[in-house]
Amino acid sequence: MYKTVESNASIIRINRGDSFQKPLFINCGTFLSPARYTLQAGDKVYFGVMEPNHYWEQSLIRQVYNKDSEMTEDGDLIIKLKPEDTEYLFPGTYYY
Numbered sequence: 001m002y003k004t005v006e007s008n009a010s011i012i013r014i015n016r017g018d019s020f021q022k023p024l025f026i027n028c029g030t031f032l033s034p035a036r037y038t039l040q041a042g043d044k045v046y047f048g049v050m051e052p053n054h055y056w057e058q059s060l061i062r063q064v065y066n067k068d069s070e071m072t073e074d075g076d077l078i079i080k081l082k083p084e085d086t087e088y089l090f091p092g093t094y095y096y
Helices: none
Strands: 020-024 045-049 061-065 077-081
Touching (some): 061 077
């Protein structure tokens, strides 16, 4: 059985039918002085999984998050993929 693998280079390796969740830290500061952005009413975060050289509109998986979405205790948004989101993806490289 394969496991989900994450790297420090923003690479996620999962297999078809896997689930995945990861907090998303939205930095409104700088690289050297990060500051957490808290989602406000009306804010939306769009997450998509797409094939190489495709636009958001051509995403195979599309999700929209807002201030009412599930968050960590620190206030970071939790991005989630369920098995039914990935079960029909062909092996290959995808971008998010």
